[in-house]
Amino acid sequence: MLEELTAGFPILSCILFLPVVGAAVLWVVDDEDTVRSAALTIALVELALCLFVLLRFVPESAAMQFTERVPWIPALGISYHLAVDGISVLFVGLTAFLTVLVVIYSWDTIRHQVKLYMMCLLALETTTMGVFVSLDLILFFVFWELMLIPSYFLIKLWGGGAERHYAALKFVLYTLLGSVFMLVGIALLNINFHEWASLHHADQAYSFDFLDLLSVPIPVSQQMVIFWLMFLGFAFKAPVFPFHTWLPDALLEGPIGMSVVLAGLKLGTFGFMRFSIPLLPDASKSETVVTILVVLGLCAILYGAWMALVQADLRRLLAYSSVSHLGFVVVGLFALNYQSLQGSLLTMINLGFSTAGLFFIAGFLYSRQQTTQLSAFGGMAKQVPLLATFFLIIGLASIGLPGTNGFVGEFLILLGAFEANWWFGAVAVLGVIFGAAYFLWYYERSMLGPLGTAVRVTMSDLQIREMIIAVSLSVMILWIGLYPSPFLRIMNGSVQALVERIHHDQTAAVGGPEIQQRK
């Protein structure tokens, strides 16, 4: 059986380190075209490995799967612990998928220092994967921090805007500020474990392992402290309103490839779902936390949408629409019921297709007009009908039209939000309306109507590489929109376990030991 063959094979380590090893190999390649094809090959192999994991993944199960666990720094209780469950496995696939598309997109849009660019991109893929598959909090933090370095270079060296130096520094320092507080939270979790372990004479004195930490009760007062410390880390990264100010700068100034990764992979909200809520259930369901987080989420929905309404630059509009969408995710996370959590998780995945897709569209427009300002567009549907069509499809997904993936996710969130408290839902619904308004208005002004004066008449429609990107994104959007159950089935087990852990008792295991593909 294939399962027996692959049991014990460290596939997650392969997924984790393939890109960075590939990046090291690129170092010795000199020819630019070889660099491009080598990078694409690496990204495709990575995607194949991730698809294999997705196919072998046992759905409807809360168990941690494909576990790899070896001690790393025993003196501090740090281990090298990788695994995926229903919460993280889809992100692994999404990361590999988006990286392939970014490599394809960058094929002819990146013209200088191609090798370094591809190396940074692959290094970024490794660190992002690391965030999703790490189950040891220090290992997670290592990748979380490491991500800053390739991102810094990507924004600084290949960013298009004049303010890119400022944007890169702001991005690094903001994220770092948040994550150092998160590190304190992580250390407190470890100390709590240590106190418990010395009280119960456990073998292990220290542990940063997620599953170990789950098994230890934490006093509510301490949970609150840890929650807010970790909140800062995740909120800066997500970014949750009002910690979002670096996002528009980074997305506007950085290269499109970087924007796709930054906007498409919702690491911050993933962090809430992976670590904060299961580790700190009492704090997460306390009235203070729920109220503050939901209000922040609702503010983000409305603020992001309003700001998006008045933006003339497509990338700035997308940045604010990201803030707005993240508001939905946060509301869903802290409505804390089954539908809302499932909706949040699905929405995070969806944004990887729709928001990232819109950034690709912005990139297509940029390579035609050298800007993403509205003044350079107008009536372009006649010139570039294919581009306009895909812009519409991906855009409608982003505003949640039924039949697209956005609808399923947002609908589940709204359902959950109404169930939790009717006014959460009522305010969130307003966001859906605004969302439709800013997108459709922008679309009308840029694509429909008479031809804009600044639009070049000789503009070509989508090239073959651009078609590949647009079609593959659209397929995913329609697939999740029309037939979401494979995706929901993958999530179900873990989300169910999470809900049980929040609402019933501390000991309900999020990662039960039933199906462990151990060595």
Add this chain to the structure above:
Amino acid sequence: MIFSLNLSFSDLLLLLPEIFLTCWLCVVLIVDFVSPRLPKEQLAYLSVAGLVITLGCLAWFDVNHISGALFGNMFVLDRMAIFFKVFILGATILVILSSVEYVNRFTLFRGEYYVLVVMSALGMMFMASANDLLSVFVSLEFSTLGFYILVAYLRDDLASNEAGVKFFILGVFAAGLFAYGISLVYGETGQLVFSEMSSAQATPGLIIGFLLIFAALGFKIGAVPFHSWIPDTYHGAPTPVTAFLSIAPKGAALVILLRIFLVALASFKPVWVYLLVAVSIVSMTYGNIVAIAQRNIKRLLAYSGIAQIGNVLIGLAAGTKMGSDAILFYLLAYLFANLGAFAVVIAVSQAIGKDEIEDYRGLNRRSPFLAFAMLLFLLSLAGVPPLAGFIGKLYIFVAAIKEGLYTLITVGLINIVISMYYYLIVVKQMYINEPIDPSPIRISAPIKTVIYVGLAGTLVIGIYPQPFTDWVVEATLMFSNFVTPAATALPTTVHVGG
């Protein structure tokens, strides 16, 4: 006090590394004298050979668990002393290797340079074993004597002379404070050996005495407010000497601080923790904020060194076995990153002749290897995972959080963000800006070796730290018995900030 000087052969064995190195020092001096035509590189390699043999001897001690005390406990050879001796020897070897080319800038006495470096190292090895106040004083002055000369070695360079004079005046002042402190402590307790002071009562004389001693050692490690000599001395001194000064004396002074605070003053922990917290906070904040404004890479590293010492003092303030483990580990990480960074500085200044941060423009185009090495060293200093500096900071923070030093931790963490800012300024110059002169930079073989060792240390300690954590945990076993009662009593007695 009566000293018995009946030395047996096995007693001499404990002194073997020091005795051997003293003899070797004379050999180097004689070789330099009798064959003046010998290329000075050979002297460097000869010194390194001696240091490596000493290192081997210490490794043998460590493996065979050889330990003991001599001269009525004035000189101890315990696991911690061995750790610090290895640390100092390692630093000295790397410094000598990075000096090989630089020495050509000296007009006179090129051979004596190596002798002086090894002599300082010898003094610091004695410091690592010093277990009473008198032997600390003698060995401290012995090692500093070499540094007084080394700092002013560029005879025709005004900055170097100024650095030498500043270092000398302040150093002598610190020595005076130290001697006065010793006299007060001896007057109050009648004891000089650390382990026999633990039952002392807190009298005003004792407190003032220890404050004076702390000030003198604070001068050595360059903690605020005893840091004023650091920027000018680092800036003016020959760069390899700066590198030496930035790491080895700090290690040697820290072993004494560890012995004083965790052995002699263990019972006063609830009091001195406030002193250390204050010095640590001020050092980190001052060092990092002033570093932002620096235009010279040596000054930048000087201020970053002040901030790093603030981090080390967090571990000392924790005052536990785990805290001392963390200090030792942090110093190891700092050794590789800091000496590596200085090696890059030396390589660049060999090519360009200057040390301004502006001169690092486009270093990536001129020498991708140097730029990448510098990037890793700076990131390790900033504490970015998975490099050695990150594990060091983590270790220190975990030790301090365990003791409830939340205010200190918060300040430390905010300082990480500030430090990232100025390290990134250098990174930006290297990677983003275009070089003015794009010619490639040639790197000499010894410097390249130092950089490779630095890179290997930074990466290996970061990625596979287990052997090193095991080593430091064993090196500080002597503190484990004292920590157990204090650690359980602490959370109720000390809550700084909270």
